[in-house]
Amino acid sequence: FELISDEGYRFDGRKPSELRRVRCNMGVFTQADGSAYIEQGNTKVLAAIYGPHEASNNMRSRVCLDKCFINCEFSQAMFSSAERKKRSRGDRKGKDMSAHIKQTFEAAVRTQLYPRSQIDIYLQVLHSDGSLYCACVNAATLALIDAGIAMKDYVCACSASLTKETSLIDINHVEELAGCAEFSAAIMPKLDQIIYSELNGRIHQDELGQLVDAVTNGCKDIFAVIDRFEVITDNTEIAVSPRSLHS
């Protein structure tokens, strides 16, 4: 099984530096303070934001006097993966992902503006096909914007992998299973800062630079898509991004 064919195309027909089709929508729910839906290829994530509000009873111990605290919960629908897996809410993988996303947004949200309050970020994965963390972060960014919560900058995330000296951007599930090292990162594009990064697998030190560059470019592409959507503010779908494929 080759990740890149000899003619330079990946398994699904993309070139190594191309993102999957990104589609998004904001304001999907009426009851939540902010909500968004994003599709990156076949990875579909719904995000809902509640807040800022007074800390709920069981979280009262985490209240801070000078800033708000962010509470994040990640859950995957049972039909989201090809094989139906019964996932309980508090399992390790979910908690792990929630913690990472919480950490990501604590760096991006202007928490000092909301002291003594709580912001809830809820993420629901409807269909998972690789790059879960990245789709969740992108969905949460949009939802936070929809909720009107002040942030330092957008947060865009993208994943990349390295095979035979070429870096592949925005990996899907099949490419994840192929066993190469996978690098995901969340970036604030205008400020050009990395607020979260994670590397799975083993690569040589010399190759790290190439991977980081690839991921940064991917994130900037995603930023371009999300930004363009923002300009068309009446919640219609968008299906074009500069470096992704024609629709």
Next chain:
Amino acid sequence: MAKVMLGESEKWFIIHGIQDDMRNDGRSCEDYRHIEVETGVVSNTHGSSRLRLGSSELLVGVKVELGSPDPKAPNEGLIHFHVDCSPNADPSFQGRGGEDLSANISCILTRIYCNKSSIDLNTLGIIPHKQCWVVHVDVLILECGGNLLDAVSIAVKAALHNTGVPNIQVTDGDEGTQEISLPDDPNDVKFINTVNAPVLVTISKVGSRHVVDASSEEELCCNASLVMGVTKRGRTTGMRKMGGGSLDPESIPEMIETGKNIGRQLHISLDKLLKTEQGMAEDIEKAGYL
């Protein structure tokens, strides 16, 4: 915040309005809110549906698997229901907060579907005593806007209608073993027959009148309700009283009649919609949440 809180005067306002057959959003007592149903939204399930009832939002995914049948019913397949309350709907559903509600709903669903007349489970059997289809229905509640049970049952019927069970072939191998082989074409499926699938109708008693499809504010005003499962032909498959208040025994037959009529109408509209959807070309992109 998703939690709905009502003051005393608001409650009385609603109750008095209902007594005059005038609800807050202008409906009459037997009107349903705007229902949106879309099937086939989740592509990696065998059947799925998305439903929006007022401000309640649900997603149902159906997956079929091979399994062994219940020894008491060796020729029949199995249906399992599972309800997941996403914290998107209400922060109180975070962690294990939504478990009570999920357990309740899945229990009720199991009750109304597990009798001979709802879905013919014999069609789901493959090899008696050894293999059968196990249908897993997963309901994901994304928003709670009142009247969850009705919404869930409509969505489940739509999803089951959309579910295609692969047409497998059973060949005889050596020494009595039997090999199951998949068809070559992924579209070679047999749809589940949901002609007799029931739909839940909740009739809530508010003041002295009963209303159908209570919104979340109205639910807070009612303290007793009757939930019944109604099939297309108007027959009742199950009934349960919910809530802490009491019901007048004389009003129950009336409520049941109302329920049956409403149920029949629901079925007619739903079936019409499902038929239209099936008739549409397969290639149309599903809107989903976009």
Next chain:
Amino acid sequence: MLKSKVIMVKTRSGKILKIVREHYLRDDIDNGLFGGKLDQHPELQNDLVSSEHFLIPDTNVVLHQMDVLEHSCIMNVIMLQTVLHEVKHRSSPVYKRIKSLCANPDKKFFVFTNEHCIDTYSARVKGESTNDMNDRLIRIAAKYYDKCLKDRNQTAVLVTNDRANCALAKKEGLDALTIEQYVKNIVGYPELLDKLAKADEAIEVDKSISYPEHLKLSQVQAGVKSGKFFQGKLGISRENYLEGKIITHGEDGKEILIQGRLNLNRAVHEDVVAVEMLPEDQWSNPSGVILDVTVQPGAEITDSEKKKSSGVPTGKVVGIIKRSWRPYCGILESFGSPEMTRHLFTPAEKRIPRIRIETRQAKTLIGQRIVVAIDSWPRFSKYPQGHFVKALGSVGDKDTENEVLLLEHDVAHEPFSQAVLNCLPPSDWSIPKEEFAVREDFRDLPICSVDPPGCTDIDDCLHHKDLGDGTVEVGVHIADVTHFIRPGTPIDNEAATRGTSVYLCDKRIDMVPELLSSNLCSLRDDGDRLAFSCIWIMKPNAEIVSTRFCKSVIRSKSSMTYAQAQMQIDDKTAKDPVTMGLRGLNKLAKILKHDRIEKGALSLSSPEVRFHVDSETHDPIDLQNKELRDTNSMVEEFMLLANCSVAKKIQQEFPECAVLRRHPEPPQSNFDVFLNAAKSRGLELNAATSRDLAVSLDRTEEPKEGIHSYISTLLRILATRCMMQAVYFCSGLESDFRHYGLAAPIYTHFTSPIRRYSDIMVHRLLAASIGADKTFSELLNKTEIQNVCKNLNFRHRMAQYAQRASVGLHTQLFFRSKVVHESGYVIFVRKNAVQVLIPKYGLEGTVFMDRDFEGNTTVNADDLKYIEDKCEITVRGVKLCVFDEVTVQISHDATNVQHQRINLKLVHPKINGISI
């Protein structure tokens, strides 16, 4: 544009999954018509096609007609992605071949990614099977090309094996032909017709034989799973081609015998088959006596005679799981008249049955060695059907026979492809300045190399320096091949496939191109060279104080032969640093050897000879046994030490993925025949451990009553045959690292990267561990490494067989015009024959005791007495025991054109009717 692909998959645990994948459509896919990948004006002409045309083959044509496609006249072919995918799933050897054709720029094969091109994509129609859909996609692609080529007045021809597909395509207005029609009408290349593989209809139906039908694969798999059938690889007996056995898969592999044509049911040697056991009353025995006089000498001693009693498990083949057909060398039988087109081909490998082929060139092919591939074996045909691939040359001609033995042992010997040569540096390459900065400079050390005469690929150099403080510095410098061969490049892939250089008597088949092996990498004494060094600080008693590894630049002061080095050491007047170093090395080597022997290292021997080749005719003139001097042993000791040190280092750094070499301990049963033979002559040997074996073998050197002096060497030769094969393995997947023969706890190959690929892998690991080079994912992938090791072990074995066959070939050529009397020794006694070894020529052969040299039985059962335990045979009163000295006449026998052999006839002791 995004489409999705839906497939249904059934997992092993019984779950049925619906998998949805994205499928993007592009509008920027290159169709190859511009830009030089395909010719602007394809030259090949065909009577059935009016204009210049490109070919689009479908899957079956690629799977079955590779030989036609590989012919040089077939160019300008468009390979569709759909076709390639299908080929990959159906047959990986064919896939490899088609990929290499596509990679060859001269063949003008262009791969078109039709499934992602928006103009040629089509979704699955409801009710369509996968095959129909693929055929439809191929037709759509053909139509697309037709449209593109219309304004150039050219056309695309769809070539298929399937008449139905052809008809459908014609109906849609496409140019479509079956491969037969196409090939028959090609202008100018009639020989292509012979290369056509035949469809499944039998060429000739034999009424006498009708094989039972093979079961379908699914039935076979179900049967194997339930235990009704046994799966295993079929090994046909060398002595009887109608008999074979399989060793069943799994840990308790048992042997099942299969006898007779019907039971073999069209299974060919090395096929993986499913066997059903016959009922016990039908069990029989393998034929114990050597039937065939043409058994190869030196073959494994089968103890089939031991199975005397009731029958061994016997079975019959019910289905074929995997065919292992390959092209076979052989000759055409002169059968009927040369004007007939149907002939029988006899392969050189006796375990393969005869093959029926159709050819028009029979007249020219008789007397030539040809290569034939099998296509199919229908039920009603006695022999399999095949087609002619190519002719090699006249039978018996040295170059042709060399070619045959290389082909039969799957040794890749074609010249290196352009892609490989492009990876080489220019021939005027010199060490770039940056290298000096990252390497240690050893150019003023007294480095020298010692190699056999005529050696051009010098892998290793040594040096020895007295540090003055009671310790000495010893260095082994190995050619830094990995600097030139980078991972993943074509030259690396080619070297990995070849695995090792093959040394035939008169030729060397290189693993890497000559520019590297004999020039840039070779550590010659004519300039600076890049090396990978292993430096030890040792005490005078050879105890290692410290070891370090580094990349370096060296300048060898002298390239010597073993003889020259020995002379230098012995010359008392020579006092230059190189000679002083040699003496130091020699002294240390002796101590190292002694230590190794103490630990139990074995020193066995084999009768190796070297041919002197006449420089004009390249025919062998004389044979010479290999002599072992001190200097041979000196170099060997340090190479072993380097290999051990490197093994320890890479195992430490990469415990999961180090490439190591181990030699499993032979089971005691391997030694039974050998110990028995020794005991029969009164010598008690002990083979419990390698040390015991070494010690008891040494004891036999002492002179003893009634035993001649050569017996010790004979015993060593026999002991070699009891050994197992040493193999390469990946350290994460095995637990036993020991090397039995060297008595080393851990070992690898490091010192010959020019001629062994395993050394290249070890170099890469070592370089990564000292930080001199970076790692890459394949280097650290255990399964990848294990697969490469499997291939290396296979190539190593094949190279050994090829080398032995080459020696055999040259021996035959040597004896072509001579008849010689020579003395030899009996090394094995059988029920009706003895096996004789002639040390002077390194020859081994069988002398029959129950028939004369014409093959007529002259001795009847009463005159022949065989006592197995005492390893002796008495014929007409003359007793012959194992290790007895005899005299034989050696002559060349060319009666069987394909299998020419050396005949041994007994001269002394004189036995009536047997000796001459």
